[in-house]
Amino acid sequence: MGHLHHFSAGWISPVLAYAMACVGSALGLRCTVRARAADGRSRRNWLLTASVAIGSGIWTMHFIAMLGFGVTGSPVHYDVPLTVLSLLIAMVVVGAGVFTVGYGPPGLRSLLLGGLGTGVGVAAMHYLGMVAMRLHGHVAFDPGLVALSVVIAAGAATAALWAALTVRGTMGAVLASLVMGLAVSSMHYTGMAAVRIELTPSRAPLTGVTAMEFVFPLAVALGSFLFLTAAFVALSPTARERAAAASVDSLPEH
Template sequence: MGHLDHAGFGWLTPVLSYVMACAGAALGLRCTVRALGATGRSRRNWLLTAASAIGTGIWTMHFVAMLGFGVSGTDIRYDVPLTVLSLVVAMIVVSAGVFAVGYGRGRTRALLLGGLTTGLGVASMHYLGMAAMRLHGRVSYDPPLVGLSVLIAVVAATAALWAALNIKSPVAVTVASLVMGAAVSSMHYTGMFAVSVRVTPSGAALPGASAMQFIFPLAVGLGSYLFLTSAFVALSPTTGEREASASAQRTVESVAR
């Protein structure tokens, strides 16, 4: 059996991956709150931004954590199309979950459906990302731990969407995003502890790209997207603020007359 190292760079990758998960969750929750206060095209755009933020945060969290993952006795490469597919799946399934909440009629039903869909999306993204791994040997999984990781993902997603529906204050959104970041990270590491690798030493070249060649630049790009979008969302006025400034302007105009 190959010895598995989950933190090849010490605390750097677990902490950085947690930060990415929290950033994605915070932005996603903030955008969902904005979406529920908007209508028409504006609501759809906020929900799309929320889904892209959560999907990007989850994917970046997974692969930043994977930068620190190593197996003794073999190199690791990643299948590029499958890795990109895992990002697309994260985006699409999270979108379905977020839209179920944004447009759902019955609140509880929409929340459960959205949480289940988003949670399964997080889990499928994780295991697709794992399936993209190429190494000299055979990867196997412990089924109870895999089941637990999927359960954590569903519960975490449901809790996050509940928070988006019920929480309005910035402090509460921050706390909710820290909790969701912790849940996504714990789902990831539960899934990683389910892994065992039987190494078959070989001098043959592995197909695919190394983490530093492919995943690192992509993670940096997506991380930059998250932080730039966060800045834009933080600076754009909420519906309430827009209405307040419009009514203030009307008051000024009526006084001027």
């Protein structure tokens, strides 16, 4: 059995990974709240942005955390098509959850379905990303810990959506993003605890690329997108603020 290292890059990878999960979640949840106050094409666009933000945020979190992952006795590479597919899966499945909340009637049923969809999206991305690993050996998973990781993801995603939609103001947005970031990180490390690797010593070259060759540049690009979009969303007025400004503008001058 291969000895696994989860923090070989020190504290920087889990802390940076958590920060990326929080930024992606903050942006996605904020866009979901904006969508609820919009309609038509605007609502759809806000929800699409939310799906991309949360999906790319959790993907970036996963692979930044994986920069600290190593196996004694084997290098670790990643299959490029599967790694990209895990990003797309995250956006699509999380999108299903977000759209359920965005278009469903306000209430517990929409919230639970949305949280379940978002949580399953987080888990699907994580395990497809793990399947994309290439090393000299065989990767297996502990079923109990896998199930626990999915429960953590779905439960905390539901709590984050509830906080984003219920608690008003900046405090609610911050609280929701911190909860969601914690959910994604907790799910990641629970999922990593489920990993079992049986090594098959070999000198044959591995297919795929190293994390630094492919994953790190893409994570930096997605991280930059998230920070810039988050700044734009934070600074753009809400529908309520625009309506208030319009009503002020329409008042007759004395």
